[in-house]
Amino acid sequence: MQDQNSPAADSDLSLEDLLVAVGRERDRQAFGVLFGHFAPRLKTYLRRLGCESGGAEELVQEVMLLVWRRAETYDPAQASAGTWVFTIARNKRIDALRREQRPEIDPDDPALVPEPQQPADRxxxxxxxxxxxxxxxxxxxxxxxxxxxxxxxxxxxxxxxxxxxxxxxxxxxxxxxxxxxxxxxxxxxxx
Amino acid sequence: MTRPSHHPGDMLLIDYAGGGLCEGASLAVATHMAYCPACRHAVSEMEAVGGALLDELEPEPLSPGCLEALMARLDREGPRTERPAPSCRAAPFPPPRYPEPLRSYLRGRLAADGTLGAGGWRFIQPGMRGINLISEAAGTTRLVRMRGGVAVPRHTHGGIELTVVLEGGFSDEFGSFGPGDLAVGDCSLNHAPVSDPEGCLCLNATIGGLRLTGPVGRLLNRFIRF
Structure with missing residues (x-):
């Protein structure tokens, strides 16, 4: 199912562009390219953290499912695609392997002490x-x-x-x- | 609001960014981050290091059919996606007294005005009460409330403790600690913090599993054992 209108058809696109395309357009071809890049690395990551092979593959799928679901919250002005995927994988493995919550700030929390100035487009x-x-x-x-x-x-x-x-x-x-x-x-x- | 002047330091931030800290210690570091834009920035840089390290890992091929199986799951999901809470939600008034992620751990304990209720506090020592929030192998994470002018008795223990001030403050020979400040304590230090006249509410967590022996690298600069 080659889709010439899909951004992923353009092989020059960065991982960041692909992730944005998944977020905006639910672009499956872009998601497939992201899977091809990240899933084998995520498997290595999870195996290093003690997952056996079958369990690691299941967890890779869970992580990539979260990538699909949350892609529209990805902001390329804040982080690279690899950084964003890393944080999702880290939190998922804490949840799955350690059965613990991952306490994190809420960037929209009104109780958060704000930055001195609004961050520019980075x-x-x-x-x-x-x-x-x-x-x-x-x-x-x-x-x-x-x-x-x-x-x-x-x-x-x-x-x-x-x-x-x-x-x-x-x-x-x-x-x-x-x-x-x-x-x-x-x-x-x-x- | 003034920004904190006592920070976790790079070692704890890297442990937090990498995911190696236990839940209670992570809660303490993240609660400090809610008060501290500088440490939020430092953690985002360390997460970028995590992203770069992930990218350079040797890829390990997945079993054939993995992507197809996942795509089939996406089909079953349909078009609905996991929407984040809208960021333009109306700001509650008054604004919450305690920031996330701590606030989630206080569910059911906050009164209508956002303050901590009177129930559930347990006696620790005269003038000091606590509420346990997390109990794990690594240790207990709790809220501690001290009346004004209470001195913490000196004693030693085997781990590292993190204390984040939420209201009021305390002082010791290393300085004054106010809201958002994080104090790191280990067993090499012997001192006696005293709460400020208005009292002190803080979050206190232990990094467990530590069996530190010998005088190595005791660069962490606090010891507070409540």
């Missing part, structure tokens, strides 16, 4: 900073990159990572701090 900035971030990740010293991955791909706070890997807590903290500093510089484009 769409181009988001795109450029994602590129810089990917490059900075590749440049991280291996010991920093390894700890960073543990912080995202193991269901543990940094203090437990320290204990279970026999790395002194001070070392874990200093390596993670160095990594965060470098990545933050890349995101904010300051050298």
């Amino acid at each position: 769409r181009i900035e988001v795109k450029e900073s994602s590129g810089r971030l990917r490059a900075a990740l590749k440049d991280l010293p291996p010991e920093q990159a390894a700890l960073l991955r543990m912080a995202y791909f193991e269901d543990k706070p940094h203090s437990l990572i320290s204990i279970e890997n026999g790395i002194p807590l001070g070392t874990v903290k200093s390596r993670l701090r160095l990594a965060v500093e470098r990545l933050r510089k890349a995101l904010r484009d300051v050298e």
Whole structure:
């Protein structure tokens, strides 16, 4: 079912464009492309967090179903597609694997202390900073990159990572701090 | 409203962004974020790191038919989508006293005017009462209410505690803590916080599973055990 009017028919579209197309037009072809990109990575993510293969595939489907349902809330001026999918997958696996709620702020909450100023349209900035971030990740010293991955791909706070890997807590903290500093510089484009 | 001056710090924010914090500690960090645009921004940056790390994971192929099965589910769903609560909903008046995500945990405990009811508080020590919100293996998360001028007795324990001030405040030798401030305490610190004259309402959570030994890296700079 090739649909020449579908935005997904244009192979130059970014993941962000595809996600917007799913949100606006319920574009199935775009969703299929997103599935092809994210589902195999989500499977790896969930398996690293301890899901066995069959369970991981079921959970991947659940995550992608949420991507479909929530796509219209995606705002490319706020986050890359990968970042947005990551937060959905993280919350889903906390719910499914740990049977816990994920406490999060409500951006529309009248009780939220507001930003000093309204954020500008950061769409181009988001795109450029994602590129810089990917490059900075590749440049991280291996010991920093390894700890960073543990912080995202193991269901543990940094203090437990320290204990279970026999790395002194001070070392874990200093390596993670160095990594965060470098990545933050890349995101904010300051050298 | 003034913005908080005591923050969780990068290590706790990365644990929160990565999803490694237990529910109670996540509630404390997220409640602080409701008061703190700077930490919201920091977490969104750390989520961007999560997104970039997800993108560079080695893809693991799915069984054939996965996409087709999902597409069939979309067919059964029909066109209705999960609509978020409309963002233009009428602002309640007066505005809620406690921000999300904390407010959801207080359901059934708030009076019509948005204040906490008098029921359910349990005695902790003279001048100090608490309500348990979450009980998990990692520890208990609770609201703690202190009368003015109450001193917390010194003692030690094995975990890390997070305390977010909601109303009033307290002080110790490290400074004054007011609404939105988050204090991180571990067992290396020995001090005696005292509540401000108007008293103090705070959220108190433990990061469990910690068996910290030795004097390593005790950079976290608070110890408060209620």
